[in-house]
Amino acid sequence: MATKVFPNNVSLVVLIxxxxxxxxxxxxxxxxxxxxxxxxxxxxxxxxxxxxxxxxKANIPTHxxxxxxxxxxxxxxxxxxxxxxxxxxxxxxxxGFMRILSEHFINHYQHRLINVHPxxxxxxxxxxxxxxxxxxxxSIHGSSVHFVSHELDSGPVVIQAEIAVLKxxxxxxxxxxxxxxxxxxxxxxxxxxxQKRISFDGKQIQLDNKPxxxxxxxxxxxxxxxx
Ligand code: GAR
Numbered sequence: 001m002a003t004k005v006f007p008n009n010v011s012l013v014v015l016i017x018x019x020x021x022x023x024x025x026x027x028x029x030x031x032x033x034x035x036x037x038x039x040x041x042x043x044x045x046x047x048x049x050x051x052x053x054x055x056x057k058a059n060i061p062t063h064x065x066x067x068x069x070x071x072x073x074x075x076x077x078x079x080x081x082x083x084x085x086x087x088x089x090x091x092x093x094x095x096g097f098m099r100i101l102s103e104h105f106i107n108h109y110q111h112r113l114i115n116v117h118p119x120x121x122x123x124x125x126x127x128x129x130x131x132x133x134x135x136x137x138x139s140i141h142g143s144s145v146h147f148v149s150h151e152l153d154s155g156p157v158v159i160q161a162e163i164a165v166l167k168x169x170x171x172x173x174x175x176x177x178x179x180x181x182x183x184x185x186x187x188x189x190x191x192x193x194x195q196k197r198i199s200f201d202g203k204q205i206q207l208d209n210k211p212x213x214x215x216x217x218x219x220x221x222x223x224x225x226x227x
Contacts, residue, residue: 008036010090010194015097016044020051022095025183027058035191040087045099077105111200113148116186118178120160125153130174141165143182145189147200156205159185161218185218
């Protein structure tokens with residue numbers, strides 16, 4: 001049988017803390033040949049994270065590194081680095097990873113550390129983003145895929161997805177709608193990185209060798225703006 005050649009194959013390590021539905025979307029995109037990537041390992045800081053089961057089912061090696069076993073944030077991050085570095089991933093993917101990372105970790109993986117955050121950044125950094133959108137009577141909410149910088153939930157945004165907020169929506173409804181678009185934009189952003197269409201030099205994202213002036217926008221199931 002002919003061997004498949006993957007010119008745009010990127011290797012990933014995915015960090016999770018919970019359900020791992022974004023991890024699943026990445027696994028599905030790879031299995032459906034929409035994304036040329038390999039998940040080398042999944043690391044969770046919680047042994048009960050459902051995402052670990054998803055990884056095992058997909059034959060991906062898993063590691064539990066419980067932050068409670070380490071005296072400092074730096075020591076916890078160093079334990080992750082010891083797992084990640086030998087794998088030499090092209091990208092480290094934060095997918096519902098609910099720990100603040102140390103400066104050392106962020107520096108160590110600068111240019112190749114990305115996150116998905118459930119808001120239209122710079123709006124609503126931190127937690128409870130869906131409730132904040134409701135409390136502020138926003139009509140549009142969404143999610144952002146961004147490179148990670150030192151400030152929490154900051155760093156240049158690659159793609160933002162918008163969802164409409166209905167007056168009847170609860171925070172739970174918004175969380176479900178946001179996850180639904182995240183499952184599209186996160187694999188897409190990784191794909192653009194794999195295709196070398198997107199890169200990050202620590203300050204500026206480049207798209208097709210030109211500075212990305214504003215985030216790509218995902219609306220009604222497609223990218224609506226490119227630079
Ligand atoms: C996602 O909505 C993600 O944006 C959010 O947690 C959820 C994880 O879902 N991340 C953050 O809030 C990080 N600041 P998942 O475990 O099903 O992928």
